[in-house]
Amino acid sequence: MTSRRAVVVDTDTGIDDALTLVYLAAVGGVDLVAITATHGNCSTADSAINVGHVLGLCGVEGVPIHLGRPGPISGKEPRYSHHVHGYDGLGDLGIERLESTHAEESAADALVRIGQERPGEVDLLVLGAMTNLADAIAIDPLVLTRYRSIVVMGGSGPYQPAGTILEVDANVDADPQAAAVVYAAERSEIVMVGVNVTTPAILDEKFMAALDAQPGPVTSFCSAILGYYLDFYQEKWGRRICSAHDPLAAGILLHPEWATRTADGPVNVRDDGYAVRARLMRTAELELPAFPLVDAPDTKVVLDVDQAAFLAEFTDVLANADARLGLG
Template sequence: MTAVVIDTDTGIDDALTLVYLAAVGGVEIVAATATHGNCSTADSALNVGHVLALCGLPDVPIHLGRPGPISGKDPRYSFHVHGHDGLGDLGIDRLPGHQSAEPAAEALVRISRERPGEVDLLVLGAMSNIADAIAIDPLVLTRYRSVVVMGGSGPYQPAGTILEVDANVDADPQAAEVVYGAEHGNLVMVGVNVTTPAILDEQFMAALAAKAGPVTSFCSAILGYYLDFYQEKWGRRICSAHDPLAAGILLHPSWITRSADGPVNVRDDGYAVRARLMRTADLELPAFPLVETPDTHVVLDVDQRAFLAEFTDVLANADARLAGEGPGRS
């Protein structure tokens, strides 16, 4: 059984990730902490509560975090990608979740102390809550079995390569700097260098649409808004599986086929901010001084076929799995 705490800015791909973790089997969702990014922290909490209740997990505690970056600046939301409510503006009557009075940062610290070495932390949004937890207890990340972050851009890319925006870092760069600079036991970067090529294609959409259960119907419905955004990138109604891939790697580290360990720095190019493994595409040192930090395990390549096969199977059969009619939860 894998026990996991999910820190999430619950937009569309986060919601798919929650369904995956609820339905894949062998996963205990210990708690969720809500952050900002795809939508507001308040909407993120409502959304995660709705998805967990839809999946038969209404009692998982949800802890609200900061409403914006630790700098105090106004948050910037990805409404154009996820809708103003984070779930595609479908007017969903969101099911009530179990919102706790305990703040997110305090919950993250408490869980790490109560179950040291037993729980994984999956970070899917702006890292404000994680930075706040580190401010309370600088060693908090050392007590999680692993900390898998969907945020970062990997090493510098070959000349001429253009990357997807590093949204979770750009949403709170100071928090990302705190996280990548903190003491940790096993910090894993699953950056846009590997999540962007993880494409949910027309076959995935068809497999999901072929099922009519409440969970699969919800997933198909919210994906419409996401696909509207992505079709302007590639001319096809397909999308990247950013957060789902991070969850898959947490559950299946063997899916990592190439990686590198080294310091990660948060860099501002004047247009956007990225977290970078301080190495070139050839894994050589960059042409400028770097800030030494504890090494992060940076994912460079993954077994996309294995991930997509499992993710498609779990999402398409989520209703049966959650009802105990398939492999389901255990």
Template sequence: MTETRRIVVDTDTGIDDAHTLLYLAGRRDAEIVAVTSVFGNCVEEDAVRNIGYVNGLLGLDVPVARGAAEPLAGVARIAGYVHGKDGLGDLGYDRPLPEVTGESAAELLVRLAAEQPGELDLLALGPLTNLGEALRIDPDLLTRYRSVVLMGGSGPYAPPGTVLMVDANIANDPVAAAAVFAAPRAELVMVGVNVTGTTILHERAIAALRATDTPKARFAVAILDSYMDFYQNEWGRRIIPLHDPLAAGILLDRGFATAWADGPVNIMSDGFMSRARLMRTHDGLPPSFPYEPAPDTRVITAVDAPRFVADFVEVLTR
């Protein structure tokens, strides 16, 4: 019998975040126990409104807490040009503010972990600001979660001449990210753009979603257009990467990951953007400069993209 993972989701609820909530709710081995909001794909108020809308669509009644509206330092960069200004493609959904617990996202993350140590998994889909604030309350927070899986980071250093997608979640709050990667933990898994960018929801998969006449599938397809408008400029095709859903998939089924490396992760900046990097080159060697020691993070370096895409489509069309 498959074990059910009880998951707290921290999200900057844009299009792929919404798809992730749909995917988790459709998996028989997942239970969403709480959702917290953070800025990123949209402003925080839209993120929490979108949590309420998706929860309503799913009939999901779980605690919701509002989180950070800006990073621990610097200015928020909102990705409205990717997800639409409201985070769900600006389709005019009625999105009233949902009922919230009254505590901050950081306080909720700390409370749940203290009440149920070792029983919950934390899935972080946006900038890591709420986790950074929670670590200021409880520096051992990540040891109290069974696992912490985050969508962010860029993996090890890429082969020379290779260009990666922007590491947006890390770039939006490198200070909080540095605190997370330095903190003690039970298990921390980084699912970065080095692998999420290879996990493509292709035309045939999108057609399967379009052919499914259920409220969840209709919503999943409707919000795709803004996302595809952005990515068609990258690839000349109306397809998208499954960034956040892949992190959820790996939390539930580590078999979706076909290769990984364990080691310290540092936040590195080129003066314009920040990335979370495993301190290894593409061939497994240490970088040729000093770096900060940190506890091992499991960094995913390759995935079975076809199997995950097939599972994602099967769940959303079930």
């Protein structure tokens, strides 16, 4: 990262979102302009509370927290990932979450205002259901053109090779209509960091050991909440390891060079009757699909990542978070 970045984070603050906020607070060179809370891993209300807890734990003050609507723009009941993140979003550990307040201004209004006040200066990192962005677009159809870049952890990349499957595209599935609005909107640049690249970004046993080797308020919190996450992931791979979905998106926002291969093209939101995904309308060979697509502005879709560079920095920042934040 060669210069400071002003960043707005839109998040459904579950476990990997919380790790991402710690990373952004501790990595250096990041000015958190605002956090907008959405639903997905947990409720919008719990997401906002969790943001306040993480920022307070990290000693970060003065970052406004804005609440979005409690569910999808369709008006349907939200579906939460309690089985992955716990009912409170932080692993149901009984943590007495630090007190925080949220701004009266809504998430959508804040996204519009910040873009208008600081055009071309602020990056937007999207880590949950895209409800707040869709609401902001309804207010100002050009809102996404006012951000320097938008990095979205939400999507599945192009169609995968025949006979293979992908992790669930949870952030799109949480509000498919909102995702369709976002990927069809005018923008400066949207970078999709989808489950095609985040699932292989594995935090392994060495990462867990690095956290445990330097206990402090922040690293101990990260290690504790990861326990619930690992309970879920151990049933996938038989090991207590996990994917770094949201942290990788943050890493690519700060280090665009870590996206070593990308493809530009329209993204459509597709429903296969089982789940909904946002897809680059290309096959695994980057050819056109066998059916008509919906025209949309190009999205930059990440296909390959420098996993070693990401994991090295993320491990260093998280393991040394207390010292980096001046807490130990």
